[in-house]
Amino acid sequence: MQQRESKVVRRSSSATFATSSVDGFVERYIPVDVRRSDGGSRNAMSVDVEDYFQVSAFEHRFERRSWGDLPCRIPQNIDRILQLFSDSNVSATFFTLGWVAERFPEVVRRISGEGHEVASHGFAHHRVGSQTSDQFREDVSYTRKLLEDTSGSPVSGYRAASFSITTDTLWAYRILQEAGYKYSSSIYPISHDHYGIPSAPQGAFRFEDGGIIEVPLSTVRLWGRNIPCAGGGYFRLLPFRFTQWALHRIQDHDGRAINFYFHPWELDTGQPRVNGIPTKSRFRHYVNLGRFEGRLKRILDEFKWDRLDMILGEHIVSTR
């Protein structure tokens, strides 16, 4: 099924297509310049709205059917994030689980009411490759409608759980497009044990004219490879000065909009500690949590940030 579906990556001789110079990814794609024509330097800030018990690294520890029984810290953590964004005059995109919208509709309305973009993170954080194409279609269609009905605003964007659009799941783009999405931000162009397409473009692109846009998470090219610097665990683990340098490099030298992300639980030093998980997962989840908020504040003030749909601007059209 996946081989058949992957044919949606259409080959074309159109002059607007650029040929990828790297192996392992699709041969042709169309770069999308998301820089404003007036020379502005806005960057994309995003939040993946899920709680500590919903992350992929803990999925064998917390069954999805037990999520409702656990104390959920999303409302208080989102309040904190909205305050930080307000303090720094930042608008952002919130890739939200359908599960969160069903359980805490008022949180989704607050996000939307404060001028942020509500986008989709799927319903229950299933990786793309763990679903059949029919299950995936149902998931992304249902979640998009739920988020639109809850927020009262059109939903244009999608981010796959754990950046799970890889070379095996490129079929997802056609389904996302059919479901009404205008863009995705689901590829991390790095080598990683659980996700990533190291040969994918670093900047935004699409596969066909008018097709859905993919905005990969930010990387900086160093020592012949893409180094992740777009947020999450990397932001907590790597020295802040490196991240600062890398983000400026992307913005000022590479001329691309930064695409940055984090999770509500990363600000939450009081979250329950989870036992019975592998050492590596434990390290990735908890490393430097106490430093996160201070670092975030610094980059919120040091760079200009906006919602992904606003940055994509004319490249996407209204979904309603």
Ligand SMILES: [Zn+2]
């Ligand atoms: Zn996630």
